[in-house]
Amino acid sequence: MSGKTLYDKLWDAHVVDTDGNGTSLLYIDRHLVHEVTSPQAFEGLRLAGRKPWRVDANLAVPDHNVPTTDRSRGVSDPISRAQLEALDRNCREFGIREFAMNDVRQGIVHIIGPEQGATLPGMTVVCGDSHTPTNGALGALAFGIGTSEVEHVLATQCLVLKKSKNMRVYVDGHVAPGITAKDIVLAIIGEIGTAGGTGYTIEFAGEAIRNLSMEGRMTVCNMAIEAGARSGIIAVDERTIDYVRGRPMAPGGELWDGAVEAWRDLHSDPDAAFDREVHIDAGAIAPQVTWGTSPGMVLPVDAAVPDPQQESDPVRASGMRRALEYMDLAPGTPLMDIRIDKVFIGSCTNARIEDLRAAAQQVRGRRVADSVRLAMVVPGSGLVKKQAEDEGLDRVFLEAGFEWREPGCSMCLAMNADRLEPGERCASTSNRNFEGRQGQGGRTHLVSPAMAAAAAVHGHFVDIRQTAGAA
Amino acid sequence: MEPFIRHKGLLAPIDRPNVDTDAIIPKQYLKSIKRTGFGPNLFDDWRYLDPGGLDIDNATRRRNPDFVLNQPRYQGASILLARENFGCGSSREHAVWALHDAGFRAVIAPSYADIFYSNCFKNGLLPVTLDATEVDRLFREVEATPGYELEVDLEARTVTTPDGAVLRFDIDDFRRETLLKGLDDIGLTLEKQDRIRAYEQRRRREAPWLFADTARGAG
Numbered sequence: 027m028s029g030k031t032l033y034d035k036l037w038d039a040h041v042v043d044t045d046g047n048g049t050s051l052l053y054i055d056r057h058l059v060h061e062v063t064s065p066q067a068f069e070g071l072r073l074a075g076r077k078p079w080r081v082d083a084n085l086a087v088p089d090h091n092v093p094t095t096d097r098s099r100g101v102s103d104p105i106s107r108a109q110l111e112a113l114d115r116n117c118r119e120f121g122i123r124e125f126a127m128n129d130v131r132q133g134i135v136h137i138i139g140p141e142q143g144a145t146l147p148g149m150t151v152v153c154g155d156s157h158t159p160t161n162g163a164l165g166a167l168a169f170g171i172g173t174s175e176v177e178h179v180l181a182t183q184c185l186v187l188k189k190s191k192n193m194r195v196y197v198d199g200h201v202a203p204g205i206t207a208k209d210i211v212l213a214i215i216g217e218i219g220t221a222g223g224t225g226y227t228i229e230f231a232g233e234a235i236r237n238l239s240m241e242g243r244m245t246v247c248n249m250a251i252e253a254g255a256r257s258g259i260i261a262v263d264e265r266t267i268d269y270v271r272g273r274p275m276a277p278g279g280e281l282w283d284g285a286v287e288a289w290r291d292l293h294s295d296p297d298a299a300f301d302r303e304v305h306i307d308a309g310a311i312a313p314q315v316t317w318g319t320s321p322g323m324v325l326p327v328d329a330a331v332p333d334p335q336q337e338s339d340p341v342r343a344s345g346m347r348r349a350l351e352y353m354d355l356a357p358g359t360p361l362m363d364i365r366i367d368k369v370f371i372g373s374c375t376n377a378r379i380e381d382l383r384a385a386a387q388q389v390r391g392r393r394v395a396d397s398v399r400l401a402m403v404v405p406g407s408g409l410v411k412k413q414a415e416d417e418g419l420d421r422v423f424l425e426a427g428f429e430w431r432e433p434g435c436s437m438c439l440a441m442n443a444d445r446l447e448p449g450e451r452c453a454s455t456s457n458r459n460f461e462g463r464q465g466q467g468g469r470t471h472l473v474s475p476a477m478a479a480a481a482a483v484h485g486h487f488v489d490i491r492q493t494a495g496a497a
Numbered sequence: 498m499e500p501f502i503r504h505k506g507l508l509a510p511i512d513r514p515n516v517d518t519d520a521i522i523p524k525q526y527l528k529s530i531k532r533t534g535f536g537p538n539l540f541d542d543w544r545y546l547d548p549g550g551l552d553i554d555n556a557t558r559r560r561n562p563d564f565v566l567n568q569p570r571y572q573g574a575s576i577l578l579a580r581e582n583f584g585c586g587s588s589r590e591h592a593v594w595a596l597h598d599a600g601f602r603a604v605i606a607p608s609y610a611d612i613f614y615s616n617c618f619k620n621g622l623l624p625v626t627l628d629a630t631e632v633d634r635l636f637r638e639v640e641a642t643p644g645y646e647l648e649v650d651l652e653a654r655t656v657t658t659p660d661g662a663v664l665r666f667d668i669d670d671f672r673r674e675t676l677l678k679g680l681d682d683i684g685l686t687l688e689k690q691d692r693i694r695a696y697e698q699r700r701r702r703e704a705p706w707l708f709a710d711t712a713r714g715a716g
């Protein structure tokens with residue numbers, strides 16, 4: 027018999043019950059909650075007269091709607107305010123722990139889980155949000171769920187699921203200087219496609235993944251959903267254990283020792299079988315820039331906008347044509363000639379401390395180009411913001427002409443006041459370049475923090491391997 | 498939940514791959530704390546020429562005459578025909594609520610994103626998976642034939658075209674069963690509460706750190 031994959035191990039440990047046709051009842055250890063996908067779930071509980079099954083498994087934080095400017099006067103948009111107040115009210119009513127908007131621990135939900143030690147290796151972690159796999163970087167089985175499932179988890183601490191298939195993406199070798207986790211994951215999506223991971227849990231492995239910091243691993247797992255996979259995971263190693271040690275909600279004392287012993291088994295067995303394996307050569311990865319309206323529409327920065335006429339599949343060709351029209355780009359245009367209007371450094375993909383450091387390195391002693399209307403940095407959490415300020419990064423950004431904001435989702439999805447105007451073009455460190463994602467009619471190019479920062483300085487995309495500061 | 502057994506209705510085509518849930522229902526409507534009322538804003542950025550929001554009356558907005566669902570021949574459509582990877586992106590169940598609220602009872606596509614697919618079953622919306630050549634054929638026929646209706650039968654797992662052709666589809670037994678009967682998922686799970694408790698007791702012994710209380714480190 028062959029060994030187990032990491033996903034098999036995590037799955038098997040959480041099965042409460044199985045029925046004859048391959049459906050299992052899976053136990054959920056941690057449930058993270060935000061204001062957008064939870065109100066209808068709490069309402070459902072109330073209507074059915076149900077209570078949360080295990081209150082202490084839940085942690086809530088507002089992030090999507092919160093303003094990123096001065097919060098001392100509250101939230102001016104009445105509709106956003108009502109949704110934020112609904113979360114406060116629901117948490118109070120059901121006794122759920124919440125880091126409220128003005129708490130220094132508030133931030134984007136996927137950043138808060140690992141930062142607080144609320145997410146631990148070996149856990150099942152869910153949230154009504156598709157970027158929940160971010161937590162999988164810690165060796166947890168983490169996935170996004172819909173609002174009905176949020177209600178299901180609240181009421182039963184379980185979900186009814188079918189096991190997915192196993193895929194392993196190996197990123198072999200070393201990346202070139204200046205190449206980050208974001209470039210790795212965009213290159214993976216470019217390779218396997220936005221539906222390539224549908225029906226799978228992806229384990230990211232290989233030397234280039236092992237060599238990533240925990241922050242970098244979170245960036246990679248964060249975008250598993252952009253490859254269609256509901257979940258992405260990375261095996262536990264010493265780096266994982268060091269990261270978790272001492273976090274506010276992490277175990278201490280004897281409990282810690284027992285936990286670490288168990289966590290050391292959280293990797294795929296050498297003889298484990300995968301339904302699909304993909305190999306990517308890390309050394310061949312260049313800085314990535316998306317040119318279209320799907321994260322799979324991505325190319326190396328030194329490439330040119332592709333030509334739909336070269337595409338043989340008619341459905342794909344028409345998708346490309348539509349994307350180019352929306353993005354207002356002509357085939358053959360070098361990506362480095364694309365001029366940008368706004369720069370957004372933030373989101374659950376790239377708003378951790380190392381992201382802000384990489385961006386700061388590109389702008390130190392420089393100025394945002396005159397043609398760039400707005401360049402903003404939105405830290406992922408209050409604690410990331412504080413740390414960055416302790417390191418003086420806020421000064422670096424402010425002196426260069428960036429805005430330095432309060433933590434939240436911000437212009438990743440433009441639910442608050444931060445958004446693109448129709449026709450505006452943005453270099454963004456977020457994860458989705460869908461039509462209208464950052465504001466109706468807005469045009470998004472996904473890049474790494476260093477690439478976004480360098481684009482802010484130059485007013486167009488540049489190859490950071492060739493500009494100073496790429497060290 | 499509302500059951501789905503069989504349904505006959507007008508088909509409307511959305512001919513593009515990778516339709517994401519941001520396109521199905523844009524972010525500004527996610528501020529609603531209700532499950533209903535999303536129908537008029539289904540595909541909002543495509544449907545209207547001017548911006549909308551929860552505080553804007555849709556009746557005052559300019560409709561995009563080129564958008565397929567605005568065309569008179571597709572008024573009253575209740576089955577949506579789509580391309581591969583339909584419903585990708587955000588987990589927002591609002592996308593399913595919007596489709597349902599706009600009168601859709603079934604979607605037909607060659608493939609779906611996982612989260613969207615499972616959200617459908619929680620709301621009585623049937624996602625039918627047919628292979629790409631069959632979907633192609635339906636696109637051709639619906640575009641050529643005004644008033645093109647399909648009959649979708651979950652019990653028989655078939656889609657029947659107006660000329661009597663029967664297309665079969667696969668679907669998971671458990672999901673089919675819950676949808677046919679309109680069962681309450683949570684109620685079903687709670688019938689197993691003794692097992693959930695027994696599981697918790699065992700895990701509390703074996704792996705107590707998993708039960709870390711979020712109130713810890715609360716300060």
Ligand code: SF4
Nearest residue numbers: 157373374435438439
């Ligand atoms: S930062 Fe963007 S992708 Fe991440 S949770 Fe917020 S809205 Fe979603």
